[in-house]
Amino acid sequence: MPRPKSAIALDEVHWGALKTLFPYLLEFKRAVILALACLVGAKLASTGMPFILKHIVDGLDGEGGAAAAIALPLGLLLAYGAVRFSSVLFGELRDTVFGRVTERAQRRVGLEVFEHLHRLDLDFHLDRRTGGLSRDIERGNAGIGFLMRFMVFNIVPTLVEIVMVAGLLWWNYSYLFALLVLGAVVVYIGFSVVATEWRTRFVRELNRAESRSSSRSVDSLLNYETVKYFGNEEHEAGHYDRELAHWEQARRKNRLSLFGLNIGQAVIIALAMTGAMILAAFNVTRGAMTVGDFVLINAFMMQIFIPLNFLGFVYRELKGALANIEKMFSLLKAKPAIEDKADAPDLEIRAGRIEFDDVRFGYGEDREILKGIRFTVEPQQKVAIVGASGAGKSTLFKLLFRFYDAGAGRIRIDGRDIRDVNQRSLRSAIGVVPQEAVLFNQSILENVRYGRVDASDEEVMEVIRHAQLAEFIEQLPEGAATMVGERGLKFSGGEKQRVAIARALLKRPPIMVFDEATSSLDSHSERGILASLQQIARKQTTLVIAHRLSTVVDADVILVMDRGEIVERGSHAELLANDSHYASLWQLQQQERGVETVSTNL
Numbered sequence: 113m114p115r116p117k118s119a120i121a122l123d124e125v126h127w128g129a130l131k132t133l134f135p136y137l138l139e140f141k142r143a144v145i146l147a148l149a150c151l152v153g154a155k156l157a158s159t160g161m162p163f164i165l166k167h168i169v170d171g172l173d174g175e176g177g178a179a180a181a182i183a184l185p186l187g188l189l190l191a192y193g194a195v196r197f198s199s200v201l202f203g204e205l206r207d208t209v210f211g212r213v214t215e216r217a218q219r220r221v222g223l224e225v226f227e228h229l230h231r232l233d234l235d236f237h238l239d240r241r242t243g244g245l246s247r248d249i250e251r252g253n254a255g256i257g258f259l260m261r262f263m264v265f266n267i268v269p270t271l272v273e274i275v276m277v278a279g280l281l282w283w284n285y286s287y288l289f290a291l292l293v294l295g296a297v298v299v300y301i302g303f304s305v306v307a308t309e310w311r312t313r314f315v316r317e318l319n320r321a322e323s324r325s326s327s328r329s330v331d332s333l334l335n336y337e338t339v340k341y342f343g344n345e346e347h348e349a350g351h352y353d354r355e356l357a358h359w360e361q362a363r364r365k366n367r368l369s370l371f372g373l374n375i376g377q378a379v380i381i382a383l384a385m386t387g388a389m390i391l392a393a394f395n396v397t398r399g400a401m402t403v404g405d406f407v408l409i410n411a412f413m414m415q416i417f418i419p420l421n422f423l424g425f426v427y428r429e430l431k432g433a434l435a436n437i438e439k440m441f442s443l444l445k446a447k448p449a450i451e452d453k454a455d456a457p458d459l460e461i462r463a464g465r466i467e468f469d470d471v472r473f474g475y476g477e478d479r480e481i482l483k484g485i486r487f488t489v490e491p492q493q494k495v496a497i498v499g500a501s502g503a504g505k506s507t508l509f510k511l512l513f514r515f516y517d518a519g520a521g522r523i524r525i526d527g528r529d530i531r532d533v534n535q536r537s538l539r540s541a542i543g544v545v546p547q548e549a550v551l552f553n554q555s556i557l558e559n560v561r562y563g564r565v566d567a568s569d570e571e572v573m574e575v576i577r578h579a580q581l582a583e584f585i586e587q588l589p590e591g592a593a594t595m596v597g598e599r600g601l602k603f604s605g606g607e608k609q610r611v612a613i614a615r616a617l618l619k620r621p622p623i624m625v626f627d628e629a630t631s632s633l634d635s636h637s638e639r640g641i642l643a644s645l646q647q648i649a650r651k652q653t654t655l656v657i658a659h660r661l662s663t664v665v666d667a668d669v670i671l672v673m674d675r676g677e678i679v680e681r682g683s684h685a686e687l688l689a690n691d692s693h694y695a696s697l698w699q700l701q702q703q704e705r706g707v708e709t710v711s712t713n714l
């Protein structure tokens with residue numbers, strides 16, 4: 113069934129967001145009440161102004177004698193000035209007082225959403241680009257500011273004022289004035305809503321054109337080096353110009369439609385004003401009204417229509433603001449896939465024994481990644497996991513860290529199922545050096561200290577030495593205070609890995625997980641770090657994923673994984689003794705190393 117046209121606007125407006133915001137208003141009850149009082153004061157003052165103006169004009173006709181003709185209007189003029197000033201003062205006071213309520217609401221909601229996003233699971237974050245998320249929060253917060261300012265103190269009071277003025281005109285003069293005002297306002301609002309809806313498509317087109325041209329330019333500039341490698345500057349400029357041409361066209365349509373809206377509104381206002389003035393003039397000539405009444409009616413009409421002029425804009429922005437707020441609150445409704453059981457206790461580590469008991473897992477329904485994994489890491493043992501790319505090695509760690517829960521089977525630490533303890537204590541017991549180290553855009557020192565924020569300077573320096581970072585830091589002009597750039601982009605892969613190792617060491621967890629933690633290091637640095645780690649790891653249970661087998665020859669047990677299964681297990685010597693997959697892999701890597709050594713010697 114086709115939807116009636118007029119319904120399109122209203123059912124797209126997310127009024128529910130208004131309700132969600134209400135509790136935040138209650139926090140500063142006194143400020144809200146004060147702001148409302150200021151609002152009433154401002155409105156009373158502005159409604160009083162035309163009446164004073166009327167008396168001034170009527171007093172100027174000289175009927176009460178020369179002295180009265182000067183004294184009366186002078187007193188009224190002073191009163192007029194005072195009332196006009198108090199109307200502005202009350203308005204400003206209202207905005208200032210209520211600003212505090214708005215800002216506090218924005219802060220509360222911003223923090224709530226931020227904390228909630230950190231509670232959500234890894235999949236939620238993998239599915240969304242962080243840039244998009246922070247844009248949602250930013251827009252939602254701006255929406256709250258807009259809504260509070262315009263809805264509470266602009267739209268509703270303006271509508272109340274219109275009804276009040278219509279009532280006053282009816283009471284003092286004739287119902288015809290009231291009808292004229294209300295009729296004009298209804299037509300004006302109706303026209304503005306319909307025209308704004310009609311314009312939405314042009315506004316959307318413009319927004320799309322804007323974001324397409326800007327993402328095109330960002331993408332092109334980010335790929336600066338690639339553009340240069342292929343000498344494609346002209347190709348890029350051509351693409352960008354085509355996007356700009358779209359933008360230019362969309363902008364023109366947008367401007368023309370705005371012209372139509374503004375002219376339409378102006379016609380309605382002009383007709384209403386003229387009608388009211390004709391009616392008033394007619395009454396003045398009949399002697400039913402004074403010239404002062406004529407001025408009063410004119411002043412009221414101006415007073416009502418000026419704020420109405422913003423209505424088209426406010427309505428469009430309001431729709432956007434409500435949708436943005438709703439989007440931000442919908443983030444709060446997202447439930448984390450991994451949740452602690454009610455009153456889940458802390459994980460108490462006694463020895464640090466890890467057990468994978470017939471663990472099965474798939475990221476989706478359709479593909480099983482881990483197919484019945486069973487192994488045990490005894491306390492303080494070092495177990496290495498090797499195998500082809502995509503075999504499921506990193507997935508094992510993600511389950512241990514509870515980024516995901518196993519589909520079947522159990523993972524236990526010191527005999528306790530990790531699903532029965534709280535995530536915070538589980539995660540604080542495990543130190544991870546991930547495959548791809550990502551750094552905060554802060555100094556190196558702050559990045560290392562992130563491992564344990566209350567660590568002393570000596571402790572930080574010690575792990576920096578263990579991770580072979582000291583020499584590198586010394587070479588930097590600003591030493592440990594050097595900023596690492598966004599996501600650590602100013603550092604090489606190996607340097608980032610060393611920072612990641614240092615901060616994991618600083619955490620001093622009873623269980624350590626290294627996911628190809630030294631893969632970006634050259635053989636020399638790798639050997640140095642491994643020697644350091646070996647020393648430290650003696651007191652910890654350690655799991656290591658490695659591609660270069662030479663880094664795990666000292667492991668107590670090596671597990672060889674293939675397509676989600678453990679196909680071989682044993683120490684380096686045991687595995688070599690058999691005609692195993694591991695042995696052939698080892699031989700292959702030894703040969704490669706031989707070639708490498710020869711080529712570096714050449």
Ligand SMILES: Nc1ncnc2c1ncn2[C@@H]1O[C@H](COP(=O)(O)OP(=O)(O)OP(=O)(O)O)[C@@H](O)[C@H]1O
Nearest residue numbers: 238475476481500501502503504505506507508547
């Ligand atoms: N979040 C995810 N959603 C869907 N599939 C995933 C996800 N993460 C990993 N996979 C898939 O799961 C499989 C196992 O990935 P995993 O990272 O555990 O392999 P890996 O053995 O560590 O590989 P590599 O040695 O290359 O790091 C891969 O085929 C990968 O494409």
